[in-house]
Amino acid sequence: MRALLLAFVLMLSNAPAFAQVATDATPLSFADTAEEKRFHALVSELRCVMCQNQSLADSNAQIAVDLRREVLELMRKGKTDAEIKDFLVARYGEFVLYRPQVESKTWLLWFGPALVLLAGGIVVAGAVRRRSRPSAQAADDRNEEQEW
Amino acid sequence: MSDSSSGNTARNSTMRWIPLAVVAALGVLLFAGVLLSRNPNRDALPSPLIGKPAPAFRLPVLHEAGRLVTDKDLRGAPYLLNVWGSWCPACRDEHPVLTRFAETKRVRVIGFNWKDEHADALRWLEQFGNPYLMVLTDYDGKAAIDWGIYGAPETFLVDASGTIRWKYVGPLTDEVIKDELLPKLAQIDARGASL
Numbered sequence: 001m002r003a004l005l006l007a008f009v010l011m012l013s014n015a016p017a018f019a020q021v022a023t024d025a026t027p028l029s030f031a032d033t034a035e036e037k038r039f040h041a042l043v044s045e046l047r048c049v050m051c052q053n054q055s056l057a058d059s060n061a062q063i064a065v066d067l068r069r070e071v072l073e074l075m076r077k078g079k080t081d082a083e084i085k086d087f088l089v090a091r092y093g094e095f096v097l098y099r100p101q102v103e104s105k106t107w108l109l110w111f112g113p114a115l116v117l118l119a120g121g122i123v124v125a126g127a128v129r130r131r132s133r134p135s136a137q138a139a140d141d142r143n144e145e146q147e148w
Numbered sequence: 149m150s151d152s153s154s155g156n157t158a159r160n161s162t163m164r165w166i167p168l169a170v171v172a173a174l175g176v177l178l179f180a181g182v183l184l185s186r187n188p189n190r191d192a193l194p195s196p197l198i199g200k201p202a203p204a205f206r207l208p209v210l211h212e213a214g215r216l217v218t219d220k221d222l223r224g225a226p227y228l229l230n231v232w233g234s235w236c237p238a239c240r241d242e243h244p245v246l247t248r249f250a251e252t253k254r255v256r257v258i259g260f261n262w263k264d265e266h267a268d269a270l271r272w273l274e275q276f277g278n279p280y281l282m283v284l285t286d287y288d289g290k291a292a293i294d295w296g297i298y299g300a301p302e303t304f305l306v307d308a309s310g311t312i313r314w315k316y317v318g319p320l321t322d323e324v325i326k327d328e329l330l331p332k333l334a335q336i337d338a339r340g341a342s343l
Contacts, residue, residue, distance in 0.1 A: 049298035091296040
């Protein structure tokens with residue numbers, strides 16, 4: 001039992017290492033860790049255009065390799081993160097951003113969940129108020145339930 | 149009191165329909181999803197470059213060593229830019245369709261040989277036939293990023309002034325040419341004539 005537990009713990013601790021194996025033909029090299037950190041933060045926020053359910057950081061598609069190289073080049077030219085994102089949006093569209101910009105078109109996307117929560121809250125509040133109201137109403141409800 | 153209780157009954161009977169309405173709404177959503185997923189090209193991204201000037205480029209020509217062609221060299225008449233590579237199986241599927249279209253000489257068909265090897269590209273064209281008036285090469289993929297290219301085949305229609313008018317992601321078919329490309333070309337011609 002103890003051995004099994006140990007094996008399980010080892011497996012867990014190994015998992016992140018597996019996920020980070022770099023498979024680029026020519027891996028990118030970074031000047032320093034700050035650059036590397038910024039690069040990884042940036043590409044994990046960008047979506048791979050070819051394999052649309054992966055981020056640019058995770059994908060091994062050829063275009064993702066090329067785009068990663070482009071992002072690093074732009075970083076070295078002194079572009080800000082926002083400028084790099086604009087560069088990609090101008091070419092590939094809003095789709096490349098995992099976090100779309102807040103604008104009139106995306107309001108529903110951004111605030112939809114809050115709306116749903118609000119609607120749910122109103123329904124629950126209504127139900128609670130109805131339940132807590134005693135007497136005739138409750139009897140009414142019970143009668144109706146019998147009709148079902 | 150009787151007034152309010154009759155109001156409540158009315159409300160309750162409408163409340164009774166709410167679950168059905170919710171299920172019906174979910175059903176409509178599901179059906180819409182099924183309909184949308186039947187479009188084989190549903191993953192194609194709309195290009196933000198439509199209506200914008202074609203990106204500036206300066207690319208070598210496959211069949212003429214040392215010759216570079218720029219976006220400005222291609223202005224003056226519309227052209228179709230077809231992205232392909234010898235490594236791309238879908239480009240082989242598209243090849244006969246594109247060849248048939250190119251033979252009608254409706255518009256200049258320019259090849260964009262993307263992420264390929266020079267010898268492989270030449271061999272591919274020799275084996276299957278060369279539908280292109282001219283083939284530009286982009287082996288490091290830098291120009292492709294400016295065009296927003298993310299796969300092959302992709303096809304762009306650029307008008308005489310160098311504006312991108314249309315893009316199609318995936319292999320062209322006779323239907324796409326008839327239903328989308330030819331009407332777009334007619335539209336460009338009409339606009340050109342009125343100027």
